Amino acid sequence: MDTTNQKKKRKKSFMKKQSAVIATIVLLVGIILCSVQYFRFVSKTVYQESVSHLTEIFQQSNRSLTELVNKNLTYLHLWSEFLQTASSESEICDYINKAQKETEFSNFYFLSADGNYITVTGETGYLGLQENIEDQLVQESDIITNAVLPGKPQMIVFASPKQGIFKGFEYDAIAIAYDNADIIKVLDISAFDGNASGYVIHSDGRVVIDHSSDSWGTVYNFFGILREHSHLSEEEIIKLSEELKQGNTGAMLVELNGTKYYLVYEKSEIQDWTLLGIAPAKIVNASMNKLQFITLLIMGIIMFGIALYIIVVIIWKNKVSLKKKDTEIMYRDELFQKLSMNVDDVFLMLDAETSKVDYVSPNIDKLLGITVEQMQKDIHVLRKLHPQDSTNRMKNHLEGLMVQEQREWEFEYIQQKTRERRWFHIVAMCSEVVGKKKYILVMSDRTADKQKNQALSEAVHAAETANRAKSTFLSNMSHDIRTPMNAIIGFATLAVSNIDNKTRVQDYLSKILSSGNHLLSLINDILDMSRIESGKIHLEETEVNLSEVLHDLKTIISGQIHAKQLELYMDAMDIVDEDVYCDKTRLNQVLLNLLSNAIKFTPAGGTVSVRIRQFQGTKKERSMYEIRVKDTGIGMSREFAQRIFDPFERERTSTVSRTQGTGLGMAITKNIVDMMGGMIEVQTEKGSGTEFIVRLDLRIQAEYQRMEKIVELEGLKALVVDDDFNTCDSVTKMLVKVGMRSEWTLSGKEAVLRARQSLELGDAFHTYIIDWRLPDMNGIEVTRQIRSLGDDTPIIILTAYDWSDIEVEARAAGVTAFCSKPMFMSDLRETLLNAIGQKQNNRTDTIPASVNADFKNKQILLVEDNELNSEIAVEILKEYGFRVDTAENGVEAVERIRNSTPGEYDLVLMDVQMPVMNGYEATHQIRSLDNPELAGITILAMTANAFDEDRKKALEAGMNGFLSKPIIIEELIHTLQSNLETK
Numbered sequence: 003m004d005t006t007n008q009k010k011k012r013k014k015s016f017m018k019k020q021s022a023v024i025a026t027i028v029l030l031v032g033i034i035l036c037s038v039q040y041f042r043f044v045s046k047t048v049y050q051e052s053v054s055h056l057t058e059i060f061q062q063s064n065r066s067l068t069e070l071v072n073k074n075l076t077y078l079h080l081w082s083e084f085l086q087t088a089s090s091e092s093e094i095c096d097y098i099n100k101a102q103k104e105t106e107f108s109n110f111y112f113l114s115a116d117g118n119y120i121t122v123t124g125e126t127g128y129l130g131l132q133e134n135i136e137d138q139l140v141q142e143s144d145i146i147t148n149a150v151l152p153g154k155p156q157m158i159v160f161a162s163p164k165q166g167i168f169k170g171f172e173y174d175a176i177a178i179a180y181d182n183a184d185i186i187k188v189l190d191i192s193a194f195d196g197n198a199s200g201y202v203i204h205s206d207g208r209v210v211i212d213h214s215s216d217s218w219g220t221v222y223n224f225f226g227i228l229r230e231h232s233h234l235s236e237e238e239i240i241k242l243s244e245e246l247k248q249g250n251t252g253a254m255l256v257e258l259n260g261t262k263y264y265l266v267y268e269k270s271e272i273q274d275w276t277l278l279g280i281a282p283a284k285i286v287n288a289s290m291n292k293l294q295f296i297t298l299l300i301m302g303i304i305m306f307g308i309a310l311y312i313i314v315v316i317i318w319k320n321k322v323s324l325k326k327k328d329t330e331i332m333y334r335d336e337l338f339q340k341l342s343m344n345v346d347d348v349f350l351m352l353d354a355e356t357s358k359v360d361y362v363s364p365n366i367d368k369l370l371g372i373t374v375e376q377m378q379k380d381i382h383v384l385r386k387l388h389p390q391d392s393t394n395r396m397k398n399h400l401e402g403l404m405v406q407e408q409r410e411w412e413f414e415y416i417q418q419k420t421r422e423r424r425w426f427h428i429v430a431m432c433s434e435v436v437g438k439k440k441y442i443l444v445m446s447d448r449t450a451d452k453q454k455n456q457a458l459s460e461a462v463h464a465a466e467t468a469n470r471a472k473s474t475f476l477s478n479m480s481h482d483i484r485t486p487m488n489a490i491i492g493f494a495t496l497a498v499s500n501i502d503n504k505t506r507v508q509d510y511l512s513k514i515l516s517s518g519n520h521l522l523s524l525i526n527d528i529l530d531m532s533r534i535e536s537g538k539i540h541l542e543e544t545e546v547n548l549s550e551v552l553h554d555l556k557t558i559i560s561g562q563i564h565a566k567q568l569e570l571y572m573d574a575m576d577i578v579d580e581d582v583y584c585d586k587t588r589l590n591q592v593l594l595n596l597l598s599n600a601i602k603f604t605p606a607g608g609t610v611s612v613r614i615r616q617f618q619g620t621k622k623e624r625s626m627y628e629i630r631v632k633d634t635g636i637g638m639s640r641e642f643a644q645r646i647f648d649p650f651e652r653e654r655t656s657t658v659s660r661t662q663g664t665g666l667g668m669a670i671t672k673n674i675v676d677m678m679g680g681m682i683e684v685q686t687e688k689g690s691g692t693e694f695i696v697r698l699d700l701r702i703q704a705e706y707q708r709m710e711k712i713v714e715l716e717g718l719k720a721l722v723v724d725d726d727f728n729t730c731d732s733v734t735k736m737l738v739k740v741g742m743r744s745e746w747t748l749s750g751k752e753a754v755l756r757a758r759q760s761l762e763l764g765d766a767f768h769t770y771i772i773d774w775r776l777p778d779m780n781g782i783e784v785t786r787q788i789r790s791l792g793d794d795t796p797i798i799i800l801t802a803y804d805w806s807d808i809e810v811e812a813r814a815a816g817v818t819a820f821c822s823k824p825m826f827m828s829d830l831r832e833t834l835l836n837a838i839g840q841k842q843n844n845r846t847d848t849i850p851a852s853v854n855a856d857f858k859n860k861q862i863l864l865v866e867d868n869e870l871n872s873e874i875a876v877e878i879l880k881e882y883g884f885r886v887d888t889a890e891n892g893v894e895a896v897e898r899i900r901n902s903t904p905g906e907y908d909l910v911l912m913d914v915q916m917p918v919m920n921g922y923e924a925t926h927q928i929r930s931l932d933n934p935e936l937a938g939i940t941i942l943a944m945t946a947n948a949f950d951e952d953r954k955k956a957l958e959a960g961m962n963g964f965l966s967k968p969i970i971i972e973e974l975i976h977t978l979q980s981n982l983e984t985k
Contacts, residue, residue: 057266064268064277071272075144078162095122108181112173115139120171139163139174156182186213198281205247205274233257246276347446354439371418400441403432425452490514541585548580549826555593562601571611571802574824575732578616579625581703588674595671596631596694604635623704632693637686647672716741718768723753725777736830750779754787767795774801782815789816796837857883863907864888865895867916892919896927904935914945922959929960940981
């Protein structure tokens with residue numbers, strides 16, 4: 003007999019099974035109810051999406067129909083005004099024939115109230131109109147109706163009241179007609195591969211425009227089709243008719259000849275017309291039905307799988323729950339027999355066949371960051387903690403492990419709680435427990451040892467990287483410096499060998515000078531990069547006008563652009579504030595670096611463009627400016643684009659390798675942009691050009707507001723003609739700020755048409771701004787055609803090119819003025835004022851005084867310790883008439899000045915780095931002389947230390963000016979002249 007405990011256990015087991023069955027039934031019922039609700043939801047969604055799709059199609063057609071009607075009625079009104087002023091019938095015929103070519107209507111009629119007509123060719127007849135137009139003519143209303151001529155298809159007629167006599171025929175209106183097929187082409191109602199049909203009908207069902215298949219033949223009344231072919235009752239058709247009369251918009255499903263159709267209707271703005279469309283439901287819903295079926299199938303499979311899984315889990319869990327209790331003690335005994343081999347480590351016991359975790363030591367939470375329950379539930383939890391497939395690696399190490407055998411390996415993972423990377427040494431052993439093969443794993447933490455080894459490895463790697471960087475630097479500099487040096491030495495040797503051949507010597511010397519300038523630019527780049535990295539470069543904010551920056555930049559690079567036969571485009575968009583504060587020198591350096599690269603790597607015939615745009619600033623009195631420099635050059639690989647801002651990086655290709663440079667230009671540019679608080683990015687593709695995007699947050703000159711309104715032009719109309727939409731938009735906004743009413747177009751032909759229409763309507767344009775290069779005709783030709791209309795309005799040609807070559811032709815065509823792209827507000831105002839005869843003098847150009855090449859009777863003390871440098875300077879100064887005395891160091895220079903008489907020396911050129919006494923100390927001692935006239939002599943530093951801090955140090959030492967080496971003759975003479983004139 004069963005004991006009491008056994009009976010309780012069996013009863014408890016039975017109740018568990020019964021509960022599982024009840025839970026399964028409830029789950030299945032819930033799944034069925036959810037599926038039904040989901041099916042209803044999907045069906046409703048299919049209907050709404052299909053109706054929405056059809057509605058969008060016919061709304062577009064409705065807009066096209068309204069636009070067509072308004073356009074034709076507008077033409078009729080214009081032609082009515084023309085008929086009032088026409089002087090002869092031949093003039094009327096020519097005008098109407100020309101209008102027909104432009105607007106493409108079928109026929110033009112002079113129409114009487116009773117329907118009779120005469121054409122411009124004198125043909126007469128009766129126009130079978132569907133409506134009586136006498137009342138509308140009396141009310142002087144525009145007329146739109148259908149008409150039929152014998153032997154011709156149905157037409158749409160547009161008429162406007164206008165009384166007159168043409169060729170003896172008294173008419174009450176003028177009208178134009180379109181064939182039904184032409185109207186259909188304009189509306190383009192077709193959809194779903196021609197399976198949709200469309201109609202334009204009156205509220206009583208009469209068809210105005212028929213665009214349908216031949217299924218029902220010629221349709222005169224749409225309600226007749228519904229009565230004959232649909233399942234709708236008379237009440238439903240009447241209800242639909244009332245909907246149309248009230249001008250409502252809607253949709254419904256109808257059945258025509260056994261096929262379901264979507265019916266969509268929308269009120270038109272024209273008379274009582276309604277645009278109506280029908281399309282087979284199975285075609286419209288084809289893709290949605292397939293999606294619905296697949297979705298329901300997947301949902302059913304998922305639901306069924308979940309239910310089956312729950313049932314299997316419940317049954318299986320009940321079977322193994324009793325056995326688990328019996329074997330747990332034996333597992334623990336075997337595990338603890340092995341604990342004596344290791345301490346303070348993680349212990350795991352796995353089933354050899356299923357990899358199920360039978361036991362795990364409690365300290366796993368501290369070491370691995372996961373709980374005992376998580377590990378027992380699924381050993382694959384280790385995979386979530388490690389970037390690699392840890393469980394598969396563990397499985398490979400355990401395969402083939404025999405009883406009493408031991409294996410060891412390293413294991414890496416991410417601690418779940420601290421998220422730190424840790425390393426473990428694993429020892430795996432195999433044992434047999436109650437006839438089953440078990441794996442016992444001991445995981446020893448080796449993170450500290452690993453981190454020490456890694457730190458040592460990183461130190462070695464850093465040292466190797468530093469050595470490689472030094473080697474790379476020396477290699478790059480050796481190649482890049484030796485190249486111009488080789489040219490200098492080689493051509494100098496050739497010059498000595500051909501000293502009697504003046505032509506050759508001049509050629510060699512010019513090449514030596516060019517190579518020397520290149521060598522100087524390399525050295526400047528290296529020094530700039532060094533100062534940036536050491537933090538010795540500083541920005542100086544000054545007042546800057548962006549228009550001047552862009553135009554000066556264009557002037558600087560125009561020679562290179564012309565030499566390489568490139569196209570240059572520059573434009574400005576939405577520039578509201580062109581006066582800002584920034585470091586103008588550094589901004590120019592950034593833009594010149596980007597443009598020089600674009601020109602350098604763009605082959606002849608390519609394009610380089612610069613676009614500046616202003617965005618809303620993040621702070622008060624600041625704005626974000628975006629500058630895009632784009633080219634159509636050779637581009638670069640994506641791998642190199644990620645390293646382009648690293649120092650000394652140059653892509654090694656057959657094309658780029660022939661181009662000189664240090665690879666520092668982009669690194670310097672990036673650092674300057676970062677210092678200005680901006681950002682720079684590059685978009686490029688091999689063979690498809692490159693675009694650099696610079697974004698700078700600049701402070702606006704809030705205290706300096708330029709006047710924008712021009713009183714003489716306020717309220718007048720202007721037309722902007724440019725094939726670039728952004729340019730049209732930007733210039734239009736600026737014209738509005740000037741006070742003008744502005745329109746724009748992308749076509750030269752349309753510009754001429756608008757000019758003619760504006761003159762005919764009495765609202766003429768008072769300014770034209772036309773791009774020189776338009777796709778259909780250039781700006782000069784547009785100017786000629788506008789002038790042929792008798793319009794003497796000022797015409798301004800907008801161009802990104804040098805207009806000197808076309809100026810004579812343009813002036814002859816009637817061009818009033820020119821304006822260079824990019825156009826800013828200040829450029830626009832100045833050009834407009836010039837065009838209307840008011841000169842604006844907001845900008846003053848500073849023209850340097852001419853260099854006086856004669857300095858006779860002027861004596862200079864040259865202090866220079868280098869004999870070769872001293873000889874060069876002496877020869878240059880003597881060429882310009884100076885008398886030169888020299889000193890080799892600071893001590894000698896002080897003695898010369900102390901022992902001289904006042905006025906003996908006019909000026910001192912002082913080197914800085916010299917033996918015995920440097921230039922700073924020598925200047926200090928000269929300024930300390932007892933004789934004030936000698937102490938106040940003009941002293942200019944002339945040194946190879948050319949940084950800003952060197953310039954400041956020289957001025958702080960008491961010097962009057964600063965000249966850098968190598969000597970630039972123009973700069974030297976100009977500086978000497980300026981200082982001698984102030985004495």
